[in-house]
Amino acid sequence: MDLSFSKEEVAFRDEVRTFLRDNVPPSTRQKLQEGRHLSKDEMVEWWRILNKKGWGVSHWPKEYGGTGWSSVQHYIFNEELQMVPAPAPLAFGVSMVGPVIYTFGNEAQKKHYLPRIASVEDWWCQGFSEPGSGSDLASLKTKAERKGDTYVINGQKTWTTLAQYADWIFCLCRTDPGAKKQSGISFILVDMKTKGITVRPIQTIDGGVEVNEVFFDDVVVPVSNLVGEENKGWDYAKFLLGNERTGIARVGVSKERLRRIRDLASKVESGGKPVMEDQAFREKLAAVEIELKALELTQLRVVADEGKHGKGKPNPASSVLKIKGSEIQQATTELLMEVIGPFAAPFDEHGDDGSNEAMDWTAQIAPSYFNNRKVSIYGGSNEIQRNIITKAVLGL
Amino acid sequence: MDFDLSEEQRLLKESVDGLLGSSYEFDDRKKYMAEKGGWSKSVWGKFAEQGLLGLPFSEDDGGFGAGAVETMIVMEALGKALVLEPYLPTVVIAGGFLRRGGSAAQKAEYIPAIIDGSKTFAFAQLEKNSRYDLGDVATSAKKKGEAYVIDGEKFVVLNGESADMLIVTARTKGSQRDADGVGVFLVPGNAKGVAKKGYPTQDGLHAADISFTGVEVGADAVIGDPENGLALIERVVDDARIALCAEAVGLMDESLKSTVEYLKTRKQFGVAIGSFQTLQHRAADMFVALEQARSMAMFATMAGDFDDAKERATAVAAAKVQIGKSLKFVGQQSIQLHGGIGMTMEAKIGHYFKRLTMIENTFGDTDYHLRRVTQGGGLV
Numbered sequence: 001m002d003l004s005f006s007k008e009e010v011a012f013r014d015e016v017r018t019f020l021r022d023n024v025p026p027s028t029r030q031k032l033q034e035g036r037h038l039s040k041d042e043m044v045e046w047w048r049i050l051n052k053k054g055w056g057v058s059h060w061p062k063e064y065g066g067t068g069w070s071s072v073q074h075y076i077f078n079e080e081l082q083m084v085p086a087p088a089p090l091a092f093g094v095s096m097v098g099p100v101i102y103t104f105g106n107e108a109q110k111k112h113y114l115p116r117i118a119s120v121e122d123w124w125c126q127g128f129s130e131p132g133s134g135s136d137l138a139s140l141k142t143k144a145e146r147k148g149d150t151y152v153i154n155g156q157k158t159w160t161t162l163a164q165y166a167d168w169i170f171c172l173c174r175t176d177p178g179a180k181k182q183s184g185i186s187f188i189l190v191d192m193k194t195k196g197i198t199v200r201p202i203q204t205i206d207g208g209v210e211v212n213e214v215f216f217d218d219v220v221v222p223v224s225n226l227v228g229e230e231n232k233g234w235d236y237a238k239f240l241l242g243n244e245r246t247g248i249a250r251v252g253v254s255k256e257r258l259r260r261i262r263d264l265a266s267k268v269e270s271g272g273k274p275v276m277e278d279q280a281f282r283e284k285l286a287a288v289e290i291e292l293k294a295l296e297l298t299q300l301r302v303v304a305d306e307g308k309h310g311k312g313k314p315n316p317a318s319s320v321l322k323i324k325g326s327e328i329q330q331a332t333t334e335l336l337m338e339v340i341g342p343f344a345a346p347f348d349e350h351g352d353d354g355s356n357e358a359m360d361w362t363a364q365i366a367p368s369y370f371n372n373r374k375v376s377i378y379g380g381s382n383e384i385q386r387n388i389i390t391k392a393v394l395g396l
Numbered sequence: 397m398d399f400d401l402s403e404e405q406r407l408l409k410e411s412v413d414g415l416l417g418s419s420y421e422f423d424d425r426k427k428y429m430a431e432k433g434g435w436s437k438s439v440w441g442k443f444a445e446q447g448l449l450g451l452p453f454s455e456d457d458g459g460f461g462a463g464a465v466e467t468m469i470v471m472e473a474l475g476k477a478l479v480l481e482p483y484l485p486t487v488v489i490a491g492g493f494l495r496r497g498g499s500a501a502q503k504a505e506y507i508p509a510i511i512d513g514s515k516t517f518a519f520a521q522l523e524k525n526s527r528y529d530l531g532d533v534a535t536s537a538k539k540k541g542e543a544y545v546i547d548g549e550k551f552v553v554l555n556g557e558s559a560d561m562l563i564v565t566a567r568t569k570g571s572q573r574d575a576d577g578v579g580v581f582l583v584p585g586n587a588k589g590v591a592k593k594g595y596p597t598q599d600g601l602h603a604a605d606i607s608f609t610g611v612e613v614g615a616d617a618v619i620g621d622p623e624n625g626l627a628l629i630e631r632v633v634d635d636a637r638i639a640l641c642a643e644a645v646g647l648m649d650e651s652l653k654s655t656v657e658y659l660k661t662r663k664q665f666g667v668a669i670g671s672f673q674t675l676q677h678r679a680a681d682m683f684v685a686l687e688q689a690r691s692m693a694m695f696a697t698m699a700g701d702f703d704d705a706k707e708r709a710t711a712v713a714a715a716k717v718q719i720g721k722s723l724k725f726v727g728q729q730s731i732q733l734h735g736g737i738g739m740t741m742e743a744k745i746g747h748y749f750k751r752l753t754m755i756e757n758t759f760g761d762t763d764y765h766l767r768r769v770t771q772g773g774g775l776v
Contacts, residue, residue, distance in 0.1 A: 001398060001399055001400065001401065001402075001405075001465050001694070001697075001698070002397065002398045002698075003397065003398075003399070003694065003695065003698045004397070004698075005397055006397065009397065072397050255776055258776045259776060262774070262776070279767075279770070282770040282774075283766050283767065283770055285770075285774065286714075286717075286766055286769040286770045286774055286775070287717070287766060289714075289769070289774050289775040289776050290692075290714045290717050290718055290766075290769065290775060291688065291718070292775070292776070293692070293695065293714060293775050294688040294689070294691045294692045294695075294718050295688065295691075296691075297691035297692070297694060297695055298687055298688060298690075298691045300397060300399070301399050301691065303397075304397055304398065304399045304400075305399075308400070317687060319680075320683070320684050320687050320688075323684055324684060324688065383677065385680075386676065386677040386680035386681070387673075387676070387677075387680075389680035389683050389684070390676040390677070390679065390680050393680075393683055394656050394676075394679055394680065394683060395656070395660075396656065396659060396660065396670040396671075396676050396679065
């Protein structure tokens with residue numbers, strides 16, 4: 001047992017750290033530190049820098065542009081990225097549809113889509129959830145009817161993150177209405193410019209518009225956009241969601257936010273002294289730091305296990321990462337609220353789409369707290385994670 | 397970065413689990429508890445035979461030169477089996493003082509007796525008003541020529557009644573709460589002027605309140621610097637805290653296992669109660685609490701060897717906080733999910749709960765260690 005990084009791993013971390021320090025645009029970094037949103041251009045600019053370095057799709061197989069890093073190296077890279085902070089590569093393309101395509105797609109699909117994902121020529125979004133299908137995803141109703149060489153898609157997706165920027169959407173659609181729940185679903189790629197698609201923004205409680213409804217009204221898609229086999233889409237979705245869970249602890253994000261809390265709490269005064277000197281506050285902060293340290297090690301245990309036994313099946317302990325990781329992220333936004341106190345109140349009704357350069361640093365603290373309630377809901381709610389532990393770990 | 401046990405460590409784990417599996421069923425434990433002193437000499441003898449009592453000592457001292465991970469393995473196993481024998485006070489604490497601060501003569505005299513199982517030890521540290529502050533020492537050790545005369549009272553000394561030797565913290569100078577002036581003394585359990593009042597503890601162990609009245613020991617009884625022993629005491633008590641974290645992980649692991657087993661077998665409304673989602677999610681939360689605790693017990697085990705005393709203390713304190721929170725949740729919910737049967741002395745789950753509960757208040761509770769983490773500047 002040795003919980004420290006090896007010499008090579010430390011050297012790798014330094015290399016990553018130096019690259020990020022020199023290459024993340026300072027305004028991108030500052031906006032993220034303040035919990036603000038980035039514009040589409042800012043995100044794409046940064047991802048292209050990353051891709052040029054060869055780190056845009058780091059965990060993909062080498063033949064498709066991956067790095068061949070070890071599990072620990074991936075962990076280090078993600079954590080360093082989060083601590084800058086800098087945006088992680090667009091998950092919908094790089095972590096979700098990309099791996100599905102190179103694992104289950106045909107040669108033509110690999111050749112066409114993968115390079116475009118890596119270079120961010122295509123912005124992808126995820127068409128899974130529907131108004132009636134959240135945690136019970138397999139009950140989804142959006143249907144794709146086969147007509148000659150095409151599918152005709154009708155239905156509605158929702159909670160579609162950043163669909164307003166997207167060029168493509170990957171959808172779970174019902175292709176066999178007669179089959180039982182999971183077995184009649186297919187995984188289909190749809191060009192967002194296709195006739196019959198309408199995107200309607202959903203404003204969330206923080207005032208932001210990250211998510212959307214996407215309506216499909218007789219949307220005609222070539223059959224060649226089917227990934228893998230017809231009616232096997234549920235298997236690919238499970239594969240994809242397994243990938244989503246391991247990245248969800250976001251230890252680096254919470255670490256960075258804890259540093260910011262310390263920094264702000266040393267500046268904001270209460271009763272003639274910095275909030276940071278208040279013992280009750282310090283203890284609350286320390287309690288979160290301890291939970292985070294434990295989570296970091298739990299995550300490393302999962303990572304080390306992955307390195308030994310291969311990725312294959314996601315480790316059920318990754319459900320621990322989702323539950324604790326989301327709770328800690330939420331706790332950090334609560335602490336920020338506590339630091340700023342009554343000055344959390346003013347609401348900027350123009351919202352924050354990344355264009356308001358003059359925004360005050362206090363303006364995004366309450367919205368960030370409100371916004372972070374989502375992290376225990378998305379990616380399989382924390383209650384669904386408990387169901388997974390119950391079945392896969394405890395055998396109940 | 398490697399969380400796996402080495403081949404030797406794996407074998408150690410197998411052999412301890414094997415030994416306890418064959419000799420430490422819950423009914424065996426009841427018999428051992430009824431023996432003199434509250435634990436079994438024959439089990440202790442088996443520990444000696446298997447080399448468990450010599451693990452942390454250097455090969456020069458007759459031990460196996462094993463490290464912190466080996467102690468973690470043993471303590472976790474002892475927790476799982478709810479072991480009564482005085483491994484913590486003898487091997488971890490007294491062994492720690494001797495290894496880290498003992499003179500060559502002290503090592504030669506006492507370490508072989510620990511390794512072969514012929515002597516057990518107790519750590520007489522807690523005082524009426526000291527609570528968790530290791531430097532709060534009213535017991536005095538006054539110089540008399542080359543000798544020291546010890547006067548004072550110590551409380552809840554684990555294994556205090558049957559220990560052959562006591563390790564006593566006493567003040568050689570300064571006032572009660574001064575960091576300077578605390579020494580560590582080896583005192584035979586049957587020395588003149590030592591009076592013990594033994595009793596069982598809530599978790600089935602045995603402890604004693606011990607008074608020292610004009611107890612005279614020689615200069616060779618001092619471990620380390622008699623006027624500056626606090627750093628050594630803090631270091632060894634950190635060893636003990638790390639060991640307790642591992643023991644608690646073993647206890648929690650077994651509590652969860654036993655609770656899940658109960659959920660699968662107990663039937664109400666015609667079905668196993670484990671089919672109810674409310675209970676499933678509670679058990680899932682127990683698993684989360686256990687895994688977080690396991691991670692921090694590993695962290696503490698590694699931190700025990702940090703050279704920087706402040707960094708080590710903060711890390712160990714952080715681990716004790718996590719363990720304290722987790723053990724409370726896992727312990728309490730184990731009883732809740734067992735329902736009425738969990739309330740009975742007859743079922744073993746209550747005994748796990750009681751041992752876990754006592755661990756929280758040993759060498760600093762959750763609030764105390766949380767404060768230490770803030771004083772250490774946090775973890776990030």
